[in-house]
């Protein structure tokens with residue numbers, strides 16, 4: 328595990344904000360750290376980066392205790408919290424060169440980073456004229472200058488337009504796949520991370536309510552059969568009388584738990600034989616956004 332926390336608790340005054348958090352972030356993963364506003368994501372990230380003082384529990388990163396190996400560990404982490412610290416009167420490249428000097432890494436890394444984050448053509452433009460997505464990518468480039476093994480990003484797509492979100496998402500996928508980085512990325516929108524994350528942790532009111540691979544998350548979302556038919560109320564009643572459990576009925580659709588392909592065919596035939604017109608029928612996976620809402624609202 329690249330990140331492992333055990334029994335992590337954190338209080339602001341008397342208010343418990345992080346409760347017994349046990350994170351497990353595998354190497355090479357893109358770990359989507361999800362939770363609604365105020366759930367404790369930024370607090371967790373600040374604890375991981377030692378920007379907040381550890382109160383209870385333990386944090387190990389790269390297999391070593393954070394507190395006793397602080398400098399060595401933090402040197403191998405690139406991070407971006409909220410807005411990237413960018414000088415708007417300097418070009419993208421100058422921003423990178425500045426930071427490279429500060430970090431004492433070769434200044435020619437600036438060009439490598441521009442290329443890596445797709446800002447090659449904009450490197451000589453003032454960063455103040457960049458779109459939000461470009462600024463975010465420059466911020467990620469800055470975080471990558473020292474070639475860290477782990478990137479920790481707090482809501483990097485917050486406030487971006489759909490194009491900016493896609494740009495950042497594609498960059499993060501490339502960093503994990505081609506550069507072998509582990510990416511820990513927080514978001515309050517499942518839809519923003521579900522297309523890139525390999526693993527997900529869902530935090531709600533300071534508690535980790537789900538952790539696992541994206542496939543694990545999908546598998547707890549029950550598949551359903553969705554039938555598009557005329558007179559759905561009648562059709563649903565007919566199915567109910569014949570022993571089917573009905574999930575949801577709208578003017579156009581009936582949804583009921585999926586059991587097998589054969590069973591779907593049986594439902595189709597039964598409705599048809601009963602005089603209903605079937606416009607479409609098929610298996611649908613309950614969408615992850617709904618699942619996320621269910622998980623975070625239940626607890």
Ligand SMILES: Nc1ncnc2c1ncn2[C@@H]1O[C@H](COP(=O)(O)OP(=O)(O)OP(=O)(O)O)[C@@H](O)[C@H]1O
Nearest residue numbers: 339340344362363364365366367368369370371515
């Ligand atoms: N400096 C602070 N002093 C007191 N309470 C704080 C402080 N910072 C955060 N909190 C509280 O701690 C809780 C967790 O906040 P945190 O910023 O970690 O949540 P978050 O999941 O990152 O939310 P968001 O997506 O809104 O940033 C919230 O209830 C917040 O009000």
